[in-house]
Amino acid sequence: MPRPKPLSGFPEFLPEARIVEQHVLRQLQETFELHGFASIETRAVEPLDRLNKGGEEIDKEVYVVRRLHAEEDGRAKGDDLGLHFDLTVPFARYVLENAGHLQFPFRRYQIQKVWRGERPQEGRYREFTQADIDIVGSGTLADHHDVELPLVALDALERLHTDIGLPPVLMRVNNRRLAQGFYAGLEIEDVAGVLRIVDKYDKIGPDAVQDLLTDDLGLSAAQAASCTALAEINSADTSFVERVRSLGVRSELLDQGLDQLAAVVDAAAAAVPGRMIADLKIARGLDYYTGTVYETELVGFPSLGSIASGGRYDALASDGKTSFPGVGLSFGVSRTLVPLLAKGHLTASRPVPTCVLVAVDSEQSRDQAIAVATSLRRRGISAEVAPKADKFGKQIRYADRRSIPYVWFTSSDTGAGGEVKDIRTGEQLPADPARWEPDEADLRPQISGHWGTEGS
Amino acid sequence: MPRPKPLSGFPEFLPEARIVEQHVLRQLQETFELHGFASIETRAVEPLDRLNKGGEEIDKEVYVVRRLHAEEDGRAKGDDLGLHFDLTVPFARYVLENAGHLQFPFRRYQIQKVWRGERPQEGRYREFTQADIDIVGSGTLADHHDVELPLVALDALERLHTDIGLPPVLMRVNNRRLAQGFYAGLEIEDVAGVLRIVDKYDKIGPDAVQDLLTDDLGLSAAQAASCTALAEINSADTSFVERVRSLGVRSELLDQGLDQLAAVVDAAAAAVPGRMIADLKIARGLDYYTGTVYETELVGFPSLGSIASGGRYDALASDGKTSFPGVGLSFGVSRTLVPLLAKGHLTASRPVPTCVLVAVDSEQSRDQAIAVATSLRRRGISAEVAPKADKFGKQIRYADRRSIPYVWFTSSDTGAGGEVKDIRTGEQLPADPARWEPDEADLRPQISGHWGTEGS
Numbered sequence: 001m002p003r004p005k006p007l008s009g010f011p012e013f014l015p016e017a018r019i020v021e022q023h024v025l026r027q028l029q030e031t032f033e034l035h036g037f038a039s040i041e042t043r044a045v046e047p048l049d050r051l052n053k054g055g056e057e058i059d060k061e062v063y064v065v066r067r068l069h070a071e072e073d074g075r076a077k078g079d080d081l082g083l084h085f086d087l088t089v090p091f092a093r094y095v096l097e098n099a100g101h102l103q104f105p106f107r108r109y110q111i112q113k114v115w116r117g118e119r120p121q122e123g124r125y126r127e128f129t130q131a132d133i134d135i136v137g138s139g140t141l142a143d144h145h146d147v148e149l150p151l152v153a154l155d156a157l158e159r160l161h162t163d164i165g166l167p168p169v170l171m172r173v174n175n176r177r178l179a180q181g182f183y184a185g186l187e188i189e190d191v192a193g194v195l196r197i198v199d200k201y202d203k204i205g206p207d208a209v210q211d212l213l214t215d216d217l218g219l220s221a222a223q224a225a226s227c228t229a230l231a232e233i234n235s236a237d238t239s240f241v242e243r244v245r246s247l248g249v250r251s252e253l254l255d256q257g258l259d260q261l262a263a264v265v266d267a268a269a270a271a272v273p274g275r276m277i278a279d280l281k282i283a284r285g286l287d288y289y290t291g292t293v294y295e296t297e298l299v300g301f302p303s304l305g306s307i308a309s310g311g312r313y314d315a316l317a318s319d320g321k322t323s324f325p326g327v328g329l330s331f332g333v334s335r336t337l338v339p340l341l342a343k344g345h346l347t348a349s350r351p352v353p354t355c356v357l358v359a360v361d362s363e364q365s366r367d368q369a370i371a372v373a374t375s376l377r378r379r380g381i382s383a384e385v386a387p388k389a390d391k392f393g394k395q396i397r398y399a400d401r402r403s404i405p406y407v408w409f410t411s412s413d414t415g416a417g418g419e420v421k422d423i424r425t426g427e428q429l430p431a432d433p434a435r436w437e438p439d440e441a442d443l444r445p446q447i448s449g450h451w452g453t454e455g456s
Numbered sequence: 457m458p459r460p461k462p463l464s465g466f467p468e469f470l471p472e473a474r475i476v477e478q479h480v481l482r483q484l485q486e487t488f489e490l491h492g493f494a495s496i497e498t499r500a501v502e503p504l505d506r507l508n509k510g511g512e513e514i515d516k517e518v519y520v521v522r523r524l525h526a527e528e529d530g531r532a533k534g535d536d537l538g539l540h541f542d543l544t545v546p547f548a549r550y551v552l553e554n555a556g557h558l559q560f561p562f563r564r565y566q567i568q569k570v571w572r573g574e575r576p577q578e579g580r581y582r583e584f585t586q587a588d589i590d591i592v593g594s595g596t597l598a599d600h601h602d603v604e605l606p607l608v609a610l611d612a613l614e615r616l617h618t619d620i621g622l623p624p625v626l627m628r629v630n631n632r633r634l635a636q637g638f639y640a641g642l643e644i645e646d647v648a649g650v651l652r653i654v655d656k657y658d659k660i661g662p663d664a665v666q667d668l669l670t671d672d673l674g675l676s677a678a679q680a681a682s683c684t685a686l687a688e689i690n691s692a693d694t695s696f697v698e699r700v701r702s703l704g705v706r707s708e709l710l711d712q713g714l715d716q717l718a719a720v721v722d723a724a725a726a727a728v729p730g731r732m733i734a735d736l737k738i739a740r741g742l743d744y745y746t747g748t749v750y751e752t753e754l755v756g757f758p759s760l761g762s763i764a765s766g767g768r769y770d771a772l773a774s775d776g777k778t779s780f781p782g783v784g785l786s787f788g789v790s791r792t793l794v795p796l797l798a799k800g801h802l803t804a805s806r807p808v809p810t811c812v813l814v815a816v817d818s819e820q821s822r823d824q825a826i827a828v829a830t831s832l833r834r835r836g837i838s839a840e841v842a843p844k845a846d847k848f849g850k851q852i853r854y855a856d857r858r859s860i861p862y863v864w865f866t867s868s869d870t871g872a873g874g875e876v877k878d879i880r881t882g883e884q885l886p887a888d889p890a891r892w893e894p895d896e897a898d899l900r901p902q903i904s905g906h907w908g909t910e911g912s
Contacts, residue, residue: 012550045466102470103807319458351559381490382491
């Protein structure tokens with residue numbers, strides 16, 4: 001069998017990178033659980049007709065899944081299966097299916113792979129890991145959850161910042177009611193049309209946006225000017241409220257939106273200062289979210305796009321009688337880690353969990369080495385026994401190639417318990433496997449960040 | 457949208473069961489890492505022609521994966537993708553693809569879902585989780601790894617036994633060289649044929665096995681009698697060696713097999729007494745493994761089948777120049793947990809990670825409640841704030857429905873920090889959120905086992 005080549009769009013990690021990913025996932029999980037979110041996992045597949053609800057654009061990205069022998073039946077049908085392309089569609093189905101067994105508001109996190117049949121390109125994958133948090137209510141869901149949810153995400157991202165030195169994030173927040181109320185106050189009917197054009201603001205600039213609003217949508221120059229003026233507003237505190245009011249537009253919906261957004265920004269400024277701004281040009285998602293929307297940039301890495309996005313749905317799911325409103329946020333684990341790992345921004349101190357290699361100088365002493373390793377493991381110290389009886393120098397090279405920090409020698413001439421060598425300093429001391437402790441920092445692989453500006 | 461129905465063969469857990477699964481997975485992972493195994497994850501898909509190597513029988517079980525718009529191209533081709541049906545095929549491919557970046561012997565664990573398009577039935581799933589450990593060498597792999605690997609698996613299973621009360625296991629071990637050497641010593645050529653018939657021993661009994669060996673394979677009565685005599689031998693110590701020798705068959709390969717099997721059983725008897733026996737009628741897997749083979753029964757639950765199986769391959773993978781021998785074992789996580797959870801044998805003390813519900817008596821005091829929750833979380837105590845300002849009785853019912861053990865009251869008339877109530881005992885005491893600790897056992901959901909004999 002010739003050496004296989006990687007499949008484009010299906011990233012896989014070498015063991016060292018996987019250790020970094022595991023660390024990040026564990027941190028996310030711990031933060032989510034501290035906030036009372038329960039884990040669920042859903043099956044990888046959903047009926048195709050459920051995945052197709054998203055409309056034309058998503059259709060093409062869906063991977064159809066069929067038993068090999070079912071292939072003879074020809075083309076895909078609605079009751080065929082497809083791989084899920086996000087974690088929201090399966091979560092909505094899970095909520096409907098199990099509503100009778102869940103307690104609402106239901107707080108769940110879900111960390112799983114998703115699949116999209118996209119053309120592979122920089123930053124786009126066909127298989128990638130997402131970490132989602134959602135709070136979903138039965139019938140109603142209080143507005144304060146719109147404030148709570150981004151704080152959970154920011155808590156998780158801040159922990160990664162302080163713990164492994166991931167760059168800080170900047171979360172941009174907007175509100176559908178604010179935008180819709182503002183446009184309604186201006187007597188603009190095509191809200192979705194305006195949002196679609198405002199979404200280009202960062203790419204084409206305010207003048208081009210204004211031109212498109214008048215030329216394509218037929219807005220008056222005054223209406224278009226107000227729309228761009230709104231898009232220009234952002235603030236890390238609630239001062240955006242006054243700036244919006246100064247534009248002179250009034251509507252009840254706008255007031256609701258301003259109140260909601262102010263509450264979100266206020267809470268974030270108190271909890272994690274400098275990590276969130278109200279940014280009224282954020283339009284992406286506003287056409288299907290119904291309240292607050294969130295986008296998140298890793299500071300210094302704009303090319304990654306938004307690494308954590310989400311918002312409020314009035315009906316995440318509905319069974320006809322009961323609707324289930326929700327607010328959620330999805331962190332793009334692969335979207336963030338794959339490029340950062342590829343560029344060497346995140347590394348692990350070793351590619352193995354092993355803290356101690358127990359040397360074997362002859363096959364006759366292997367049992368003695370196994371006893372030492374067993375004793376260390378009982379106290380939570382990862383240990384492996386050298387696979388080959390060999391000279392001490394070779395054993396040290398074996399450990400060194402894997403960056404295992406300690407080698408334990410059990411040879412009879414080193415005394416009862418043996419001796420342990422820190423192969424970085426060369427220091428070798430007598431030690432008792434029932435009592436010896438490694439440096440705290442050596443117990444597990446350490447993750448560290450190596451940052452410059454992007455591309456450096 | 458009407459209430460969706462579960463998909464047969466795709467088990468999903470409610471949050472409480474998922475907490476049990478997470479606990480089990482964490483225990484497995486910790487044990488594997490203590491033994492120096494590094495985690496890898498491989499993509500869900502492999503090229504179809506790689507999945508097809510297993511032969512006809514596997515073909516039918518493979519799920520083909522294709523982009524929706526590629527469906528027009530008609531039937532599956534070799535370069536199409538399929539979902540992996542085990543973790544061995546993708547691991548072998550990963551080793552070949554990354555051999556230049558790995559250190560051998562390479563110790564890896566891999567916990568992932570696999571998919572098989574089987575007809576769903578009791579104990580068979582279309583999507584299920586496996587936890588695999590393998591040690592793979594480049595060119596060669598020492599025999600002592602055949603001894604080491606089952607001890608890692610037994611260490612993990614024993615920890616689940618002592619920790620959550622999972623029943624003990626009994627691992628049955630056999631050796632391909634022993635069987636092959638024995639049959640060669642009897643001048644039987646059709647080793648695979650004999651193994652296929654001996655595999656029915658437990659179902660049809662020794663007489664029927666003997667009949668099949670003479671009638672179907674044309675063995676002499678003496679040869680057939682020796683084969684069934686071999687199959688009858690089992691022992692928890694190395695006494696099986698003498699019993700085999702007493703059958704009077706001699707061959708070099710048989711000696712090798714006896715030595716290898718004796719070493720495995722000896723080590724297990726010392727490390728985890730009573731958990732392993734040499735069982736010379738174990739034939740399943742002997743036709744594709746090349747040395748030791750392992751099967752594992754959960755004592756009292758024979759209907760689960762083997763929950764952890766594996767063995768030695770002389771060539772897990774080969775690129776034509778280098779071959780990669782390996783020894784591995786796969787634990788069927790879903791195969792074990794799905795039926796045990798369905799029958800109530802394993803439960804979690806609560807379906808949420810939350811340890812403390814911080815009550816809110818009016819929306820004005822929500823910020824105070826959030827501050828208490830934040831303070832608790834900083835010290836690793838999972839807390840959530842009541843979603844609705846409500847009377848104390850309703851707050852306690854909210855916690856009770858989720859089995860959250862503590863409710864924290866911040867109302868101004870309970871003093872500065874507030875008071876915390878253990879809702880099980882009703883005891884309520886003043887507490888400081890910066891110092892208060894729950895009972896150790898309440899910090900996280902506790903897993904417990906409820907066992908009788910099977911079906912009880």
